[in-house]
Amino acid sequence: MTSNPIFERATRFLSALRHCQVLGLRVHSASDDGLTITLPYSPQIVGNPQTGVIHGGAITSLMDTACGMATLCVLPEFEVCPTLDLRIDYMHPAEPHKEVHGFAQCYRVTTDVIFTRGFAYQDDPQKPIAHVVGTFMRMGKAVKGTKGFAGVIGGATK
Amino acid sequence: MTDNFKEQLQQAHERGDYASLLQLIPYAKLIGVECSRLGDELLFRLPANKDNIGNPLLPAIHGGVIAGFMELAAALHLLIFTGSPGVPKIIDFSLDYLRAGQFRDTYAKCQVCRQGRRVANVAVTAWQSTQSEPIATARAHFKIEETPSP
Numbered sequence: 001m002t003s004n005p006i007f008e009r010a011t012r013f014l015s016a017l018r019h020c021q022v023l024g025l026r027v028h029s030a031s032d033d034g035l036t037i038t039l040p041y042s043p044q045i046v047g048n049p050q051t052g053v054i055h056g057g058a059i060t061s062l063m064d065t066a067c068g069m070a071t072l073c074v075l076p077e078f079e080v081c082p083t084l085d086l087r088i089d090y091m092h093p094a095e096p097h098k099e100v101h102g103f104a105q106c107y108r109v110t111t112d113v114i115f116t117r118g119f120a121y122q123d124d125p126q127k128p129i130a131h132v133v134g135t136f137m138r139m140g141k142a143v144k145g146t147k148g149f150a151g152v153i154g155g156a157t158k
Numbered sequence: 159m160t161d162n163f164k165e166q167l168q169q170a171h172e173r174g175d176y177a178s179l180l181q182l183i184p185y186a187k188l189i190g191v192e193c194s195r196l197g198d199e200l201l202f203r204l205p206a207n208k209d210n211i212g213n214p215l216l217p218a219i220h221g222g223v224i225a226g227f228m229e230l231a232a233a234l235h236l237l238i239f240t241g242s243p244g245v246p247k248i249i250d251f252s253l254d255y256l257r258a259g260q261f262r263d264t265y266a267k268c269q270v271c272r273q274g275r276r277v278a279n280v281a282v283t284a285w286q287s288t289q290s291e292p293i294a295t296a297r298a299h300f301k302i303e304e305t306p307s308p
Contacts, residue, residue, distance in 0.1 A: 016214055017211075018209060018214060019210050019220035019223055020212070022209045022210075044184050044185070045184065045188060046183075046185060047183060047184075047230075048245060049182055049183065055183070055185035056226070056251065057226020058226065060222050060226055060229065061220060061221075061226055062222070064222040065222060068221070082221075082255065082258065083221045083255045084254070084255060085254045085255065086221070086252070087250065087251070087253075088250060088252075090247075093247075
């Protein structure tokens with residue numbers, strides 16, 4: 001596991017999000033190119049009790065978080081970036097009792113909008129369980145909630 | 159799917175009480191989804207819960223929870239209304255966030271736009287203050303088990 005400023009920022013950011021703590025999300029790796037968040041398997045996120053397969057909603061939470069946090073990889077300073085839209089294509093169900101990794105990256109950054117994409121996988125990144133695209137709105141630095149947040153995650157705000 | 163689940167579904171539908179059904183789905187319990195029947199419609203409710211918060215400073219519900227809630231609502235709506243023999247499998251899910259989900263109860267209603275033999279298209283609207291001001295809209299495709307022809 002690598003340690004770097006983006007990884008540190010991402011880890012601090014994630015620890016401030018209550019629901020992500022409930023799901024047990026953790027930053028697996030992070031760089032300029034994107035980041036990977038890991039969702040551990042747990043009985044509480046099962047969607048189908050007969051098969052033990054986790055609910056799509058948990059994967060959506062993982063991927064919404066991963067895509068949203070991918071903005072940390074490309075922005076010089078912390079900005080609140082609410083989700084505009086998100087689309088998930090499910091390739092096949094997640095295998096029970098295995099953690100899910102969510103990789104996300106930003107492929108276009110404009111003054112107002114950030115375009116992200118990613119995929120969720122278990123053992124093999126070549127066999128994703130879901131593909132995701134999401135767009136995020138840039139709210140700039142002077143937005144309610146930003147200042148406190150930047151303090152929490154120790155962003156580069158001066 | 160076990161007979162037990164089918165029986166529960168049948169009973170729940172007759173009584174218009176879906177709590178026992180939702181108790182069987184761990185993820186529904188985790189985020190706290192409730193469902194009630196109003197006439198011929200189903201209303202889903204996600205009570206305000208601190209564990210569902212994403213942005214702690216606003217505070218706002220995590221977008222993923224809103225998505226999970228809407229996805230679950232769509233699947234249950236299909237299950238209850240189509241009488242399909244199995245739990246519908248999600249193919250894709252697309253949602254637009256229109257307003258921040260504040261720390262208060264969230265509601266959702268679904269509409270089956272098209273039900274084919276193998277695939278169904280469901281639209282979901284989620285709101286907090288009034289239905290005419292949705293916080294998110296979504297659409298989903300589900301693979302449904304083909305009902306054996308009589």
